[in-house]
Amino acid sequence: MAYSNLRNFIETLEKHGELQRVSAEVDPALEIAELADRAVKSGGPALLFENPRGHTIPVLINAFASMRKMELALEVDDVQSLADRIAEYLEMKTPQGLVGKLKMLPKLAEIGNFFPREVRSGACQEVVKTENFSLYDYPVLTCWPQDAGPFITLPMVFSRNPISGKRNCGMYRLQVFDERTTGMHWQTHKQGAEHYRRLASEGRETRMDVAVAIGADPATVFSAILPLPPDLDEMLFAGFMRNKPVEMVKCKTVDLEVPANAEIVLEGRVTLGELRTEGPFGDHTGYYSLADEYPVFHVECITQRKNPIYATTIVGKPPMEDYYMGKTIERVFLPLLRLQLPEIVDMAMPPEGVFHNLMLVSIRKSYPGHARKVMSAIWGLGQAMFTKCIVVVDHDVDVQNYSETAFRALNNIDPERDLQFTLGPIDSLDHSSRLADYGSKVGIDATKKWPQEGFRRPWPDLIEMDEAVKARVDPIWEQLGIERAD
Numbered sequence: 218m219a220y221s222n223l224r225n226f227i228e229t230l231e232k233h234g235e236l237q238r239v240s241a242e243v244d245p246a247l248e249i250a251e252l253a254d255r256a257v258k259s260g261g262p263a264l265l266f267e268n269p270r271g272h273t274i275p276v277l278i279n280a281f282a283s284m285r286k287m288e289l290a291l292e293v294d295d296v297q298s299l300a301d302r303i304a305e306y307l308e309m310k311t312p313q314g315l316v317g318k319l320k321m322l323p324k325l326a327e328i329g330n331f332f333p334r335e336v337r338s339g340a341c342q343e344v345v346k347t348e349n350f351s352l353y354d355y356p357v358l359t360c361w362p363q364d365a366g367p368f369i370t371l372p373m374v375f376s377r378n379p380i381s382g383k384r385n386c387g388m389y390r391l392q393v394f395d396e397r398t399t400g401m402h403w404q405t406h407k408q409g410a411e412h413y414r415r416l417a418s419e420g421r422e423t424r425m426d427v428a429v430a431i432g433a434d435p436a437t438v439f440s441a442i443l444p445l446p447p448d449l450d451e452m453l454f455a456g457f458m459r460n461k462p463v464e465m466v467k468c469k470t471v472d473l474e475v476p477a478n479a480e481i482v483l484e485g486r487v488t489l490g491e492l493r494t495e496g497p498f499g500d501h502t503g504y505y506s507l508a509d510e511y512p513v514f515h516v517e518c519i520t521q522r523k524n525p526i527y528a529t530t531i532v533g534k535p536p537m538e539d540y541y542m543g544k545t546i547e548r549v550f551l552p553l554l555r556l557q558l559p560e561i562v563d564m565a566m567p568p569e570g571v572f573h574n575l576m577l578v579s580i581r582k583s584y585p586g587h588a589r590k591v592m593s594a595i596w597g598l599g600q601a602m603f604t605k606c607i608v609v610v611d612h613d614v615d616v617q618n619y620s621e622t623a624f625r626a627l628n629n630i631d632p633e634r635d636l637q638f639t640l641g642p643i644d645s646l647d648h649s650s651r652l653a654d655y656g657s658k659v660g661i662d663a664t665k666k667w668p669q670e671g672f673r674r675p676w677p678d679l680i681e682m683d684e685a686v687k688a689r690v691d692p693i694w695e696q697l698g699i700e701r702a703d
């Protein structure tokens with residue numbers, strides 16, 4: 218059964234020993250962040266702060282902060298099973314004959330279950346505040362000492378493409394500037410920013426409707442960070458993940474819909490052309506992202522449950538909660554990546570690479586220059602374009618084993634020959650690139666080099682013991698008892 222809201226998820230986390238309630242009074246300024254950081258780094262539970270200092274609204278943090286919690290969030294035993302489900306749909310072929318068509322009906326009927334459904338009312342509108350409200354009524358965290366202020370860090374930001382009318386949902390942090398205004402940190406490559414540019418270039422409107430939902434059933438929250446193609450509705454993908462449609466309710470004051478089961482919804486407008494300094498903010502790269510000019514969100518109405526829970530996260534030096542969310546995306550999106558690039562056997566984004574800095578890819582190499590083709594394709598694929606360093610290895614390297622990958626890659630490269638540099642778009646959070654959003658990337662071809670690639674020397678085999686010898690030695694090894702328990 219799909220979770221119907223955030224509360225169901227909290228109950229499940231608690232039942233599985235994955236949530237700890239904190240009744241002690243703790244400050245939303247820095248203290249909650251420090252506790253959450255220690256909790257995630259020690260493999261601890263999600264935390265529900267029942268008494269954030271100065272507030273009556275509880276704070277939920279680290280609800281996605283391990284693979285186990287991700288499994289509970291997506292109601293699977295292993296996130297791989299979600300990837301397998303995607304692969305099953307992708308492999309659906311035109312059925313042969315009547316029996317084939319009949320067999321396919323249940324699968325097709327299932328698809329109907331994924332589309333979001335509009336409902337007339339929702340718990341997220343139990344209370345509607347158009348006057349006398351303040352963002353300071355909510356326990357928004359200040360995460361790190363040099364942060365410019367409190368930031369809403371786990372928001373689902375809804376906007377509409379003014380050309381196609383299609384909805385987008387992205388997770389973009391919001392710096393609270395005052396009681397009714399925040400920053401709108403949609404980076405230039407993201408869909409919210411594209412909607413903003415399109416609307417501005419049309420010249421018909423002066424403001425853009427935006428709705429921000431905070432806290433909902435976990436699949437819906439998670440869907441906000443998925444790197445889906447433009448105009449593919451995250452709510453449809455959320456429906457697929459939870460096997461149940463996301464119920465959407467019309468906002469009270471803007472022309473958008475939000476998940477009916479959300480905890481808190483900020484409705485308002487972004488004035489086209491208005492920019493304000495946003496940041497610095499202790500970011501998921503482990504560094505502070507620099508202050509920069511971003512649009513401003515004017516909150517004009519807040520709707521919420523009677524007793525809402527404020528869901529949030531903190532990012533910083535990896536691994537943190539977002540690493541586990543990203544690792545899940547890596548697994549779930551592999552079948553989609555393989556649709557374009559079937560030669561890819563596996564890929565991994567180690568935590569130290571903070572997603573955009575490092576991707577390890579194993580391929581079944583079939584022709585000269587194949588590794589470079591794969592790099593170029595990855596740099597041309599949605600948000601994978603940001604990847605600063607791509608390491609391509611042969612199919613027999615386990616890229617989930619970072620030590621093995623480093624050992625194989627470092628042995629296999631002639632640096633001058635095997636490094637491919639390119640210039641292009643760079644993640645807005647990268648502080649090292651020569652210009653904001655623009656810089657260089659490197660691909661490392663660590664595959665075995667072929668004569669057709671100009672390699673004329675013999676390529677040695679990896680050292681492996683004969684299987685027969687290993688089998689003969691197994692019992693002797695047991696008898697000797699040399700192996701230490703740890």
Ligand SMILES: Cc1cc2nc3c(=O)[nH]c(=O)nc-3n(C[C@H](O)[C@H](O)[C@H](O)COP(=O)(O)O)c2cc1C
Nearest residue numbers: 387388389390402403404407408409442443444539
């Ligand atoms: C906790 C968290 C915070 C994020 N904050 C931002 C942000 O402030 N700005 C941004 O552009 N992307 C941010 N992202 C990444 C986007 O949510 C992600 O790139 C998403 O795919 C964007 O959606 P879109 O393609 O619909 O624009 C964040 C991701 C996570 C997990």
